[in-house]
Amino acid sequence: MRRSSWILAMIMCVTVLLAGCGKKSADDVVKDLSDVVSGMDSYHGTALMTLHTGQTPQEYLVDISYRKPSYYRIAMTNEKKDITQIVLRNDEGVFVLTPSLNKSFRFKSDWPDNQGQVYLYETLVRSIIGDETRQLANDDKAYIFDVAANYNSHALVRQKIWLAKDNYAPQQVQVSDANAKVVVDLKFSDFKFGTEFDKDAFDMERNMGAGSTAVPPSNSGDTKDAQPQAETGETGGNKPSDNPDQTGTSDETGDPDQAGTGTSGPAAGEANGTEEQPAADGIEASDADAGAGEPNAGADGQSDQGSEDPAMSEFGIIEPTYMPAGVQMRDMPEIEDSETYAVMMRYAGQYNYTIVESRPLDRAVSLAAGDPIDMGFGVVGVLTGDQQQTLTWMMDGVEFRITSADLPVQEMIQIAASMQDQSGK
Incomplete structure (x- = not known):
């Protein structure tokens, strides 16, 4: 009888040890995430972003594309208004495009290195790695991190990030305010590492020609519908200016009587329009x-x-x-x-x-x-x-x-x- 009890206790100890070996700690996951980001060449994801900032929730379809070293394409579509905005980064600079209005801004920027975005994988990983007080929970399919929010709004305080256990792909992000109310809810319907894109997927002209279409298709082996554009960075397009003062803004006095006068045109940064600047x-x-x-x-x-x-x-x-x-x-x-x-x-x-x-x-x-x-x-x-x-x-x-x-x-x-x-x- 005593021998049977001893054997049963040994079996329980072994079971507990085996279960413990299969459960990763927060530090283990953080180390894995660092390896994933350092070895990442590209990714593509789609998500539904719900904003609870007004009286009624606003929904936007978000399409995220990244290709090493620094090519980005973020398309946000408001289906209710049938309007798509695209943030694009390529060798020519950073662009904000509104194809349906034939409207584009181009400028020099370190985006997204200088600011976080809830829909970018790198931002989520940096949030997890950078918060030493991070909390980790588990469910059957995901690691759930509770960390500080590091976005441009002081109203966004905390965030929960769901990462798939099999490959650390993002599944969901919830960003909350100081009252623990969810302000931003981002649910990914698809996310894949190692995506192959059409060679002109990050080209400004192609994206402007996309009209209200949310995303130029990535390369899936059938490129018959792809527009014959030159590869990004080899189009002969001009490089961004190295002179940050040539912004087209001629009045920086701060005088409220002068600021904004004559600003009926659309070009960003030309807030006063009183003098044309040489480009x-x-x-x-x-x-x-x-x-x-x-x-x-x-x-x-x-x-x-x-x-x-x-x-x-x-x-x-x-x-x-x-x-x-x-x-x-x-x-x-x-x-x-x-x-x-x-x-x-x-x-x-x-x-x-x-x-x-x-x-x-x-x-x-x-x-x-x-x-x-x-x-x-x-x-x-x-x-x-x-x-x-x-x-x-x-x-x-x-x-x-x-x-x-x-x-x-x-x-x-x-x-x-x-x-x-x-x-x-």
């Missing part, structure tokens, strides 16, 4: 701010075709429902422009800034030092300027700009968020 490396600056009726030069110095009629109809003015403390609306001066309709609102007080709303004339490529900014409501904006900064974004066919010498970027984003889903007055 770098042979790329012509857009004439849109000057109201010229001639086609603008594209990224390769070629004229854009199919530009819209410059006589644009009026639109309802959208005023922000949020203003920083100590700020009041000063006035709404009329912008005289014969070729486009634009409105401007000026604010003064603790911060001084202007908001300009206008219709884009046609596609314009702006060579500027700047960064794409995730606005937090499914829209990617462009932040340009140094002493005087301009945040530009598109919504429902209208271009919005906030320009200021003293307004923090987080306040700009909060003002912009308060303008979404509003009906014009």
Whole structure:
């Protein structure tokens, strides 16, 4: 009897040891993740991103492509509005594209190295590795990490990240605020490492020609529908400027009476439009701010075709429902422009800034030092300027700009968020 009890105890100990050997610790997973990222050549994923920032949840389809060393393509599609925005990085620079409006911005940037994005695998892994207080839980198919959020919004505090146990592919991400309320919920429907892409999948012209299509197809062995574009980096296109001061912004005085005047055109970073700047490396600056009726030069110095009629109809003015403390609306001066309709609102007080709303004339490529900014409501904006900064974004066919010498970027984003889903007055 005593011998049987001893054997049973030994069997239980062995069972416990074997079970323990199959369970990885957080440090084990972190080491594996470092190896995965260091050996990663490419990936492609699709996800549904739900934003709980307004009264009703907003859903966006997100398509993520990466190819070593630094090619990125992020397409975000609002199916309700049938609008796709694309953030693109290739040898020519960083682009924010709105193909349905034939609208593009091009600028110098270290994106995404200088800011985190919830839909990028590298950002998720950095969040896990960088948080020494990380917590790890398990279910049948995934490792679940609870770590600090490291995004551009102070409202985003914590995040849970689900990684598949078999290959560490992301399955889901939930980002929460200080009250533990889920603000961003990203659910991956597909994610694959080692993806082969068409050679022009990261080409600006091809992506602009994609229209409302969310994603140019990756190379699956059937390339008969692929457009005959030259390979990225060998198109003969011009390189980004090495001079970050040539942003097209001629007024950086910070004077609220001057900021934003004459900003009816679409080119990002040309917040004042009072003087045309010589473009770098042979790329012509857009004439849109000057109201010229001639086609603008594209990224390769070629004229854009199919530009819209410059006589644009009026639109309802959208005023922000949020203003920083100590700020009041000063006035709404009329912008005289014969070729486009634009409105401007000026604010003064603790911060001084202007908001300009206008219709884009046609596609314009702006060579500027700047960064794409995730606005937090499914829209990617462009932040340009140094002493005087301009945040530009598109919504429902209208271009919005906030320009200021003293307004923090987080306040700009909060003002912009308060303008979404509003009906014009």
